[in-house]
Amino acid sequence: MLKVPDHQVAGHQARDGMLGPLVDDSGCFYKPLQDDERGSTELAFYTSLSHDNRIPNDIRQFFPIFYGTQLIEASNGTGLQPHLVLQNLMSNHDKPSVMDVKIGSRTWYPQASEAYIQKCLKKDKETTSLTLGFRISGLQAYESEESGFWKPKKKQIQGFNVEDVKLALRKFVSSNPISCEEPDCSLAATIYDGTDGILAQLEKLKEWFEDQTIFHFYSCSVLMIYEKEAATAGRSAAQIKLVDFAHVLRGEGVIDHNFLGGLCSLIKFVRNILNNPRECTAKDGLPESEKK
Ligand SMILES: O=P(O)(O)O[C@@H]1[C@@H](OP(=O)(O)O)[C@H](OP(=O)(O)O)[C@H](O)[C@H](OP(=O)(O)O)[C@H]1OP(=O)(O)O
Numbered sequence: 472m473l474k475v476p477d478h479q480v481a482g483h484q485a486r487d488g489m490l491g492p493l494v495d496d497s498g499c500f501y502k503p504l505q506d507d508e509r510g511s512t513e514l515a516f517y518t519s520l521s522h523d524n525r526i527p528n529d530i531r532q533f534f535p536i537f538y539g540t541q542l543i544e545a546s547n548g549t550g551l552q553p554h555l556v557l558q559n560l561m562s563n564h565d566k567p568s569v570m571d572v573k574i575g576s577r578t579w580y581p582q583a584s585e586a587y588i589q590k591c592l593k594k595d596k597e598t599t600s601l602t603l604g605f606r607i608s609g610l611q612a613y614e615s616e617e618s619g620f621w622k623p624k625k626k627q628i629q630g631f632n633v634e635d636v637k638l639a640l641r642k643f644v645s646s647n648p649i650s651c652e653e654p655d656c657s658l659a660a661t662i663y664d665g666t667d668g669i670l671a672q673l674e675k676l677k678e679w680f681e682d683q684t685i686f687h688f689y690s691c692s693v694l695m696i697y698e699k700e701a702a703t704a705g706r707s708a709a710q711i712k713l714v715d716f717a718h719v720l721r722g723e724g725v726i727d728h729n730f731l732g733g734l735c736s737l738i739k740f741v742r743n744i745l746n747n748p749r750e751c752t753a754k755d756g757l758p759e760s761e762k763k
């Protein structure tokens with residue numbers, strides 16, 4: 472039985488008759504193959520990833536498992552359509568906290584059409600992509616049974632400035648993300664730190680990007696995922712995964728500076744939280760009336 476995913480935080484969504492991903496009960500995530508270059512690019516990427524023995528196993532684990540393609544009933548009622556069959560990264564989660572961070576100061580590439588470049592450039596300038604080398608595309612952070620998730624609206628996230636991004640990265644690992652103006656970062660050590668923590672995983676990915684010249688990942692996201700209950704009990708099991716390969720190009724022997732730069736910047740922000748878990752953001756210093 473196919474259904475709309477419960478914990479999708481960004482991207483095209485299968486709501487209101489729109490085309491978007493679906494999930495089943497057996498742990499698969501069905502992403503519609505977009506019927507333009509984006510679909511063929513993403514399929515080509517997953518296919519070459521499966522066959523390319525230059526990609527080390529400890530890097531492969533950062534990508535969802537790819538099970539091929541399948542014709543399934545599309546969410547927008549257009550009948551059987553080809554979908555990528557991917558590992559559902561949320562299938563072993565109950566109340567996952569998830570953040571989608573789109574990496575790179577530049578989400579466009581020179582070969583794209585002028586109209587597409589202008590559209591991307593506008594978004595890159597209006598968000599933190601250009602200034603920080605990454606932007607938050609979507610997020611949810613679980614607070615409690617009573618209050619549920621902190622899940623800001625897409626419009627609000629699109630308006631995040633540098634301080635908002637800092638605050639969101641802190642709230643993401645706080646016990647009280649909904650209500651707090653001053654996040655306690657109580658889960659920062661468990662989620663971000665440690666040998667299996669998010670920082671260590673980002674560092675491992677960075678090491679690969681310092682060398683790999685196989686692919687250039689434009690507009691690709693790092694997903695950060697953890698389960699609060701496990702984290703509160705001291706079992707981190709935080710994961711990072713890469714998603715969205717609709718704009719991956721061949722690297723042609725050149726380092727992906729755009730992705731690498733964004734990754735370094737994200738690492739710096741995460742490390743800064745670990746070094747200063749109680750640091751106030753600029754907003755915290757403002758009177759209540761000026762915080763909005
Ligand atoms: O169509 P839009 O304007 O909603 O843009 C999509 C993005 O939405 P947003 O930047 O949040 O507005 C959307 O971004 P998110 O995944 O929501 O961060 C994707 O980048 C999507 O790209 P593609 O399907 O990978 O090509 C983007 O689609 P394209 O720009 O490729 O059409």
Ligand SMILES: Nc1ncnc2c1ncn2[C@@H]1O[C@H](COP(=O)(O)OP(=O)(O)O)[C@@H](O)[C@H]1O
Binds near residue numbers: 479482535559716
């Ligand atoms: N394999 C997956 N398993 C579970 N959720 C996923 C998976 N891939 C993507 N998602 C969810 O869908 C969102 C959008 O994915 P993405 O591939 O970027 O789609 P789009 O191309 O529409 O932007 C992600 O932010 C995440 O919440």
